[in-house]
Amino acid sequence: MDARSYLFVPGDRPERFAKALDTGADAVVIDLEDAVVPAAKLAARDGLQRWLATADPARLMVRVNAVGTPWHLDDVAMVSACGIAALMLPKSDSAQQLADVAARLPAATRIVALIESVAGVVAMRDIAAAPSVTRLAFGTVDFCGDAGVEGLGAELDHVRSQMVIESRYAGLAAPIDGVTLELDDFARLTEHVAKARRFGFGGKLCIHPRQVEPVNRGFAPSEDERRWAARVLAACREHPEGAFAVDGKLVDRPVIERAKRIAAFDTLTQ
Template identity: 55%
Template sequence: MITAPARSILFVPGDRPERFDKARASGADLVVIDLEDAVLPERKAAAREVIHDALAGLSDPRFVVRVNSLDTEWHAEDVRALAGLSGVAGLMLPKTERAGDLSALQAAARGKPLHALVETVAGVLNLAQLVTAPGLVRLSFGTVDFQADAGIDGDAAELDAIRTQMVLHSRAAGLDAPVDGVSTDLSDDAALARDTDHARRFGFGGKLCVHPRQVAVVNAAFLPSDADVAWAQRVIAAIDGAFGAVAVDGKLIDKPVVDRAKRLVAMHRRYATVD
């Protein structure tokens, strides 16, 4: 099971069980089996049974299930049937808009960690309250649906103000760094790497993926570069036992710089054990 916050979060349709193990073997840190958008209404009940049978016997969970939203006829049965399975590492709630949404889910989730998919204007406006919900471990940004709801055309600089809010509210609440939305162009790895690096620089810790080919690019983009790790190691070595002002590469270092260096080294070690 992944103990570091997941970088790559790969969606797989809940009615395609032949893809579950392939998704797990893709290198994705976490796999979201989707009962919502990826499954047609007439197939949702059957998909729920498929997921139950596939995950009931697992002892090393890497799967989160995106259940249907609270206002649907399928939500309650999704949670009842799947929350207690050993192979379910958590539940993701789509269209999360308020802390009460998660409180209602948490009461039935049997202690499973909760992931909130924020994809509406109401969800963003309620972030300060939403992040206080019991059981919540992480926010994910549903950029495509949010653009449609907000009437915003573009998912880069157009959404950066929202990204900042999600990072700050997550940080204040002690949640894992949030997860950025999908990049829909499956053929452009360079654009995906730029999108992921953009999210990382804004303080995000992961990215949603819609195809296995995206996983390796996303994982690599969240790793500190060799140059950054080497710099961080020089900083840590320089302060070991030092008194007074210390310079590294000709620049004075202070506590914030040292803290950043320690975070980089810790991240490098953490994900090296995962990869």
């Protein structure tokens, strides 16, 4: 199952790492980039490396510092040496950047390309096809700053659609939507998750543990969807050869495949 919730935790707060893993987040992103001030970056990396010596890295991902910064190459080398299965590259602006990072990592390491700039959006098709990239994520706040866009809602609908299309074209998992900045407004968070899911996104970046459960729930099938899937699959068994309708609507192959994905969800999350 593709991860739904990606919880950021500051890379210079090792006392929070295990707590983040206990939140139920599908993936915990230890952040060496925006969450750590420049003066603390070396100590944060060293502390993370010591912690990883006794930790299970299965659900961990590290957001390294961006290409061209003084810390980038050593961050990538640390990820490579510690056996972490996934890396998030901020400010992914070109396929060459992703290829250079992949060349420094074990072949099995997964890369999430964080699209945060106009250059990244323009190059998105090539980025999605780059070696080891398994998913795209949308850095909405930084993108707005770079593009001069004022607003995180409908103003970004075109980019969201493009990200879904390019992910699908490249055979990647559904992309990851950006953060919701309102930490205590769960109605807003629920609205954002529902919109992202309608657009074709499969997960969301989280900046607080309280956001994890609503995000996981929002990207899971509802009870109505589960019941619908059961009706479709039951009718499919009764009509293995011919066309049929469920709830007054014609069922074709894409509908059947969607029903199968919904029916398989609970098995995959156990």
